Every structure is written in C-alpha cells, then in structure tokens.
Amino acid sequence: MSRRNRNRRTRPVATLTENRWNDACLKQSLSTPADCPDYIDVYRTPVYDSFFDDEDIKMFAENLVSAAPQLRVKKLNEKANLPTRGSQHAAGFDLYTSDEVTVKPGESILVGTGVAMAIPEGHFGQINPRSGVAYKTKVRIGSRVIDSDYRGEIMVNLHNDGEEEHTFKAGERIAQIVIMRYLATIVEVEQLDTTVRGDGGFGSTGK
DSSP states (O other), rough: OOOHHTTTOOOOHHHHHHHHHHHTTTGGGSSGGGOOOOOHHHHHHHHTTTTHHHHHHHHHHHHHHSOOOOEEEEESTTTTOOOOOOOOOSSSSEEOOOOEEETTTTHHHHHHEEEEEOOOOTEEEEEEOOHHHHHSSSEEEEEEEEEETTOOOEEEEEOSSSSEEEOTTTTTTEEEEEEEEEEOOOOOSOOOOOSTTTOOOOSSSSO
C-alpha cells in the first residue's frame, strides 16, 4: 500500500470493492484480473483513488474472484453446448437443444439441453424465455425453477400456441437460465409489520 493511502483508509478494501468488481468481471464469467484488462479503470474514481492504489485493488480483486461462486456444468452428450451469454452484461445464460425437435400445434413437450448443472448453494436457476423465440415464433417457454441440489439434465418446457408446427434445429438456442439468490429460512411470527397496502390484492392498486 502506498504511504499516501496508508493513513487515509477507514474501512476494509473488500467492503468497497466487492460490488464494482462483481459488475466489472464476474458478470463476464472471467476468472482472473488478467482476463479483465479494464478492471483498474473501473475503480478509478475520486472516492476509490483517495483510499487505494493499484496494487490494493489488484490484490483484493483477485481474492474476490477466487471466492466467487461458480456455475459448474457437465455435458451429457457430444452434441451438447455449454450455456453462453448473449452479450457482456446479459443476466441469463442461453440454453441450447442437443437434438432437433418439432413442436406440433397445441402440443407441450420437454426438450433436453444435454447439460447438467451444480448451481451454487443458496441460489436457484430460473428458466425463462428468450426474447427472440418469443417474438419470432408462437412457441411459449414454460418458466421453471432448478434447485441447487438437482443434478439431472436441464429440461425446457415448450408449448406451441400457434396453428403450425415449429422445428428447433440441434444446437439452436431455445431458452435462458438466470442464476439468482433465494431466501433460505422461514421464521414464524405472531404479527407482521404493517404497510399502506395491507392485505389488498387483485387490482387493489388500481388499473
């Protein structure tokens, strides 16, 4: 640490750097600071410069990345594709079909992706539609929750709302999975805190 900053630090570096490092690199699935050449620039604000030098940032960024939860994915067959992000800051990972499938009008089917996952404990996977599939076809993607202790193949539910059959080719992106944290405990209480809305529902907030 530089002498200039040694006497000015008032709180741990990790507290200040965690969110910015996550935003800069973890969303890109990068594993080391070397994979993220802009990470120094991300921190270069007056507030951060007043506390830390480049070596401070690099050291704690490396620690944060090494401790970050990872999404472990296993291919179940040779035709499977690993989930991918469509853009640098995409929240979800695109899922691919491992085989060609055809959905007939009014039909609902489960489609295999050819991959299994070990979702980090304290998280779950939410399967959602891809905007391109929803816009270009009449095929609806059923929302599903994938628990962290599930080790089977990730399946996607497809339903054809149209009047014509639709075929997805092998290796085509059909859905996306978003990894999210969840509330893990329930506490029984005698009373709940009051809110303006209260028990109003089913249109109580207006049109």
